[in-house]
Amino acid sequence: MALVGRPNVGKSTLLNAALGHPLAIVSPTPQTTRDAILGVVHHGPAEIALLDTPGLHRPRTELGRVMNQAAREAARGADVIVFVTEAPDPARLPRRVKEGEDGPPLAPHPSDLTLLADLGSEAPVVFVLNKVDRMRDKALLLPLLDAFAKLREFAAIVPISALREDGVQRVLDEVAKLCPERDWGFAPDELTDRPTRFFAAEYVREQILRATKAEVPHASAVQIERYVEPTGEGALHIDATIHVERPGQKKILIGAGAEQLKRIGTEARLRIEELVGRQVNLKLWVRVTPEWRESRERLDELGYNKGETS
């Protein structure tokens, strides 16, 4: 199944909750996910391969176009689509709506209308309204769910809170009902089809997203230069380069006395050690690669080539 939706609605959080493992990186910064990431869940008699996709958005860079393409391809290849959107942020609602006074009911986000219209009708679609935990008065969500239900046919409509792991099993129940019968594709303990070196790069990027703001997270890409697995008990050695677009971004990332970069490295190392179950020796370098987000060649080198349309 493919998880599709706008950026930041909680697709990766839903994938992690379904897996019971924080495999995908999550952050409050939109466009955190850059590549489709597969996670495998065994749910009752069903084996569900969930593809977390980059949030569909209006691209401003070549990277953005490649990300959208990766999401669309994942959706095209899926047997089931789980369309994810979010309950509105109460802080942004007019007070009278919050207080339940008369007024226009909550309406679908305009980008959701476009995305749903683009989905096509081949695969069944399960509609998920995430982040319902942030609305105290859940009754306010009913007209919103109604409005979505009128837009197209959904196999199921499921309000959830991926953050609180509330309703996630119900999503899997609905998907399992729609799974076609087929041979097993994965071993029982297989969590993903991505190699651990992919996640090593992701976990460094996750710390960059946590530590920096504005353009820096968007302008950063992590490339693994060396990945040496020991034969015995020793540590896993990883050398990685963080590419940024401008010298000012490099300065921010390194920080005074290289403190920022050290913190990013330490936090990422702990997260990688948890994944691989052994000691990790992680070395990071920062390099300025001007306009890497605009160059097909650079994007290929950095592994963002899933959207290649030939």
Ligand SMILES: Nc1nc2c(ncn2[C@@H]2O[C@H](COP(=O)(O)OP(=O)(O)OP(=O)(O)O)[C@@H](O)[C@H]2O)c(=O)[nH]1
């Ligand atoms: N309150 C609340 N926040 C949530 C919930 N699910 C996700 N979030 C938050 O929403 C933000 C975005 O979550 P992600 O899982 O990274 O969203 P995404 O859809 O994968 O984002 P992109 O990578 O941009 O496509 C993070 O700060 C999450 O903690 C939820 O159920 N409730």
